[in-house]
Amino acid sequence: MLIYVCLSGHGYGHGSRVASVLSCLHALEPTWRLVLSTPLSQDFLSLAMGQVPFELRSCRWDVGVIQADALGADPEATLEALEQLERQLPAQLDDEVDWICAQAEPVLLLSDVAPAAAGLRQRLGAPLIWMGNFGWDVIYRPMGGAFVPWAEHCLQAYRQGTALIACPLNMEMPWGLPSVPVGLTAGRPRCTPEQIRQRLGLSGPRERTILMGFGGMGLSLAHALFGRWPSFQFLVSDPGLAASAPNVTVVPSDWRPLEVMQICSRVITKPGYSTFCEALSQGLGVHLVHREGFAEAPVLEAALQRHGRHRLLSRAQLEAGDWQLDQPLLAPTGQPLTAHGAEEAAAFLQAQGLRANFDV
Template sequence: MLIIACISGHGFGHGSRVAALLGALHRLEPQCRFLLSTPLPEAFLKQAFAAIPHQQRNCCWDVGVVQADALGSDPAATLQALEALEPLLANQVELEAQAISAMLLPGEKAVVLADVAPAAVLLAERLALPLVWQANFGWDAIYQELGGELVAWAKRCNGLYRRGTALLECPFCLDMDWELPRCQIGLSAGVPRLSPDELRQSIGWDFAKQKTAMLSFGGMGFPLDRKLLQRWPDWGFFVAEPELALAPNAKLLPHDLRPLDLLPICGVVITKPGYSTFCEALGQGIGVIAVERQGFAEAEVLLEGLRNHGWHRCLSRGSFLKGEWQLDEPLIPPAKGPLAPGGEIEAARYLLEFLT
């Protein structure tokens, strides 16, 4: 069986979500073959998919939303990027279809898994293969919210999504009115690779779990003055930016570990609203301090889900930039109970049943 995973290059969260699903699928069916069709950087893919035998083809199927920074979007640049990609897709579909056809073994079953680039359906149709979306939103909803000339792109995306075969509907979802059969799944996340004791020993970490925070803002990162970390001297921080790591109570994320791998020794994650980060933290029973994010319709749905299902605190961008992180205050309990974990296993079983 061959899984052709078309992964959005918008951010690492899409890649992490697909990695969780393919990891579960590999454990259930080790003979499955995996092809990653994505522009995500090789360094990220090597980390996220380290335990999954795979091939990669560097293909850009969507642009998502061009971001001004980790907390804000740039609609004008997004429109320009969409207009630049559109005339390239027909040739890319033809080249990729030829390459994938040559990979398929006689009689081998295959499916296109897309998270969540609309143009992936063009590849599936060219190959005469079914396409399963994995999503908690589509770009149609995001572009509709941004308005202006992007509304026409929202309609185009919606039409492409409707041409898929099925939908794996993730938690924290926007409305996806694509009129497809769907399977609702629980929290989908990967599995940390080391135990807390192994982690502490390997990286030399002395801060207690309840005094350890991870600053995680995705692939773009977020520039901060390291003096803000020193406002909380009894806390230790894992950070992604070398400049922040110069603070005496900070440590740069080890290059051979994913943020997920460090969560077992963290008490809280400070982050923007992001699907995979929320799933990974809530799945590990870790609190989340979320910083407001502008110009992205998914953000408010994620924050509502966090308030309902996780120990949390929500910060304004202004408070975050001042270092007013309220780490000395208890987190707010969830309004409802926790979400069920294991969504990646549910999705993997669905795909296996779908293929067989």
């Protein structure tokens, strides 16, 4: 069985989510081939997948939203990238259809959450499972103007799928498909808190250890801001986040943020699905920095207030060092989310794959 995944290159969160699910699927079906078709790098995917074997097809299936920086969008660059991708897709579809057919195996298509995967379903007749907490249709439509036709284009593509694995913290996905809701799709740490503290040379209490990160683009902050919080130790994945400050430690590149979350009490971050999943699954409070220009951001912000301990910050507060680490976390207004979404999604994919194999 060939599991061919059209994986968004919009951000690392899509890759982290897919990796957590495929890791569980590999445990259920270790002989199935996992093929990741994505512009995400081999290094990132190898870190995300760990010991799970996979094959990489370097393809771009969607654009998402081009970011001006970690907290802002670039609509003009996004439109240009959408038009460029549309010109490239026909040749890519030809190449990938030929490659998949040459494998002479039953295939199950999974997309997170690139609408162009519908082209593979049309050509191959294989089942196509979408997985996500939003589609690009609901991201593009509020951007208005030239984005509205793109939103409609995405919506029509999504409606051609077989089923939807609906992740939590989600936006509306009105695609008319059978939907399987799942819990938090977080991975599992690969080392112990003791191993983490020993390697980093840290011995401070968890309540004074803070993770800070803003995704793949990173964000630079002034050295002096960390000096406003001398009794706290900050862990950062991006060396640009004032790594020379005495109370800042750079997370080793062979660790995911999930590893170090085990020794942290809070994370300062932007709205991000996978970061939220991992933080909530590890019991961290989230200091959320407001993000403009991306329709998912207010939905995630509202979901965080329902399901997680939190504090809300403006960008101005972040850049002024007003991080509120001395303030108690606000309690969620609703119930916590279940933490077994990756296993639930994997079980659904297993059932769909077995059915596809049987039908051949």
